[in-house]
Amino acid sequence: MKRLLKGRLGFIFLFAMLTLILSGCGEPFLSTLQPAGEVARTQYDLMLLSVVIMVGVIIVVTAIFLIVLFKFRRKDESIPKQVEGSHKLEIIWTVIPILLLLVLAVPTVKATFDLADVSPMEETNEEGKTDVMTVNVRANLYWWEFEYPNEEIITSQELVVPTDERVYFNLIASDVKHSFWIPAVGGKMDTNTDNVNKFWLSFDGDKANELEDNIFYGKCAELCGPSHALMDFKVRAIPRDQFDQWVGNMQSVTEPVAAESATAQQGQEIFNNSCIGCHAVTPANTTPEAARMAPNLTNFGDREHIIGYLENNEENIKKWLNDPESLKPGNKMTDTYGDLSDEEIDALTQYLTGLKVQD
Template sequence: MKRLAKWRLFSLFTLMALFLSGCGKPYLSTLRPAGEVAKRQYDLMILSTVIMVIVIAVVTIIFIIVLFRFRRKDDKIPKQVEGNHKLEIIWTVIPIILLLILAVPTVLETFRLADVSAMDKKDEDGNPNALVINVRANLYWWEFEYPNEKIVTSQELVVPTDQKVYFNLKASDVKHSFWVPAAGGKMDTNTDNINKFWLVFDSEAAEDTNGVFYGKCAELCGPSHALMDFKVKALPKAEFDAWVAAMQGVKEPAVPETALAQEGQEIFTKSCIGCHAVTPSNETPEAARRAPNLADFGDREYVAGILKNNEENIKKWLNDPETVKPANKMTGTYGKLTPDQIDALTAYLMGLKVEK
């Protein structure tokens, strides 16, 4: 009875796992490809799954036939014969054919997806043809630099739809992994070398998700690994160009509109500016970018990448970052803020906007 109870429990958990594996959202699912790379990888997954299912089905059918047709009926020992050479050839050749069917497109796609030669191409005027983004992974946040556009932002990656976007990936501390599930497979970010790849964000898929996808760190990197998320905003080309122009137009920090926000700016200048930039220019040396760029903080939808951007959550983060993201670099780097100081800083941060 105990064994039966265990099997029932095991069966229940198995069914729950199968059921939950089918749950998901279009902006987080690898089974709902949202671009060229994701579609190619999805097709390879389907091809390999079909081959495996066919093999399992054939083996199962043969097993059942043999089990019933050749089951032992008496105590006589059947005639012993050597192996059938035709059958041996067949079950040797068939796996080779199946492996080739799977291997050839896999190798071809591997080389196609690894081709980043367009990153270095330029037009007649010497301007780069491709959109290149330098991704820098940190504990536990993301920085996105657009070197040709000379802007930098954090936590929210903005990309145009229906266009190849090339990425240079690296890490500033430990190994991380850049992954946008709906757009393509993950790629490691290392401290000692730069990995390169490209993605395409499909406009039709973006419409289904209101232009929003989500990315994650896919490499265990510390206590807050599971909280190292980022948002991807996929915009039509015209809107993306407008966003770039708006970011390039910001030369000075946003001017506080209220007395409380002005007080917050003074506190920020004394205690936060050493790590956080409030202009989107990439002129600041990479080594000095010790914390997320906050130039468009008021436009972002999330605080610390995981909390909805509102007054309550900003205050929660400023009051005790450790409760939000354990072991983050901001924890313990400054003295305790008073409630009045937190109110002032919150008012200032909410006013840091680029999009009008």
């Protein structure tokens, strides 16, 4: 019995120490404990409220336990006065939990309804567009597409949003259930194949400015296949004037960016003979959703990362083009791309890195 008790205490101690150590982990671009938006702060405050209530209950119960343990411990063989049927005690231990539940439930229910209010994105103006910032998110195995219906542009893998205003999202999936999650900015929501989920987030400009290149990290939070853990995306949160400039740059691309060098021109020819069947290199949203088989590459050269999690550089692009299955198992490109020579990979890499819209 002593050995079993010692083993359990050791496990509890080890678990407590690991919890303490892991509580210090996390980066501001990926931590729910460093909220960077209105939704995240609301959820964080609710979490703190629940923790305070639970810790308070533990303290009170522990104090009562210790008082009873030491003050009323048995000192002789006499039987203490028996107390039963006390209406006062029954009222106390019934009313207190009810009050605690109300303290927790009222702000939780209010926040739930506030965060679920997407009525502004349901209202359209004379042009048939909304007056609020709206993004259509489409999840695929294993990449993300972002469509801006008001701006009439499409991009992928890197979501660009204005700071300090609400951004409304329509969420849907093309194949299996996924889940859209930007940990530092707000809770996750599923993307389904048979219905559209809607919610909104806001991105704190001051918090975004503290990050490298104003980049938050997003993830898929629903197990969706062998590369679920690699189904990441990045969120670049920038001031409204910079966002409008980015939109203007994207809208100005009406034709694929022309390759400049001879090697890049060779890469563009390779791209047009094979890759163009799945990848688009213009941001117009006229392409039917069913025909968007792979990420839009209009501003590929401007992105901080490729395939969701690798730094955007020539070495990683070549690794991806040479063997996509090794970097993202189960991806759709593995079954569709042809074997490329080293020379063709070099040319295609140079063409892809030249796909830029930034001034």
